[in-house]
Structures are given as C-alpha cells and as structure tokens.
Amino acid sequence: MTTNDKQRLTLFIHPSIAKHARAQAVVEETTLTTLVEKALIEYLPKETIIKKVDIKIKKKS
Secondary structure: OOHHHOOOOOOOOOHHHHHHHHHHHHHOOOOHHHHHHHHHHHHOOOOOOOOOOOOOOOOOO
16 A cells, blocks of 8 residues: 555553553554554444434524
C-alpha cells in the first residue's frame, strides 16, 4: 500500500501508550502505522451499519 492509499490521522493518546506502541513496532520490525492499523482491524467489528435518522423540528407558532 502506498502513502496515497492512506489518510493522515491525528490522535491524542497517553504518552506511555505511545511509547509502548513504538517499542512494540520496533520489536515486530514494522511501522507504527502498520501496528495501529492491525490493532484497529482486530478491534473493530467486521461490519458497521449507520442509519440515518430523520430529525423533525417543530416550528414555533
């Protein structure tokens, strides 16, 4: 996968989690991006259904 196939994402996480993730990426000889992608794929459900809700606003008379 090239960088053109990816979207930039900014996350704010606890520094100790970031440090642990970077260390694990080194142990696995992979990138932090790949490690996080694998973790999210494992965590997220295979299918997500999003339903549109109609919101009706009553006008004041």
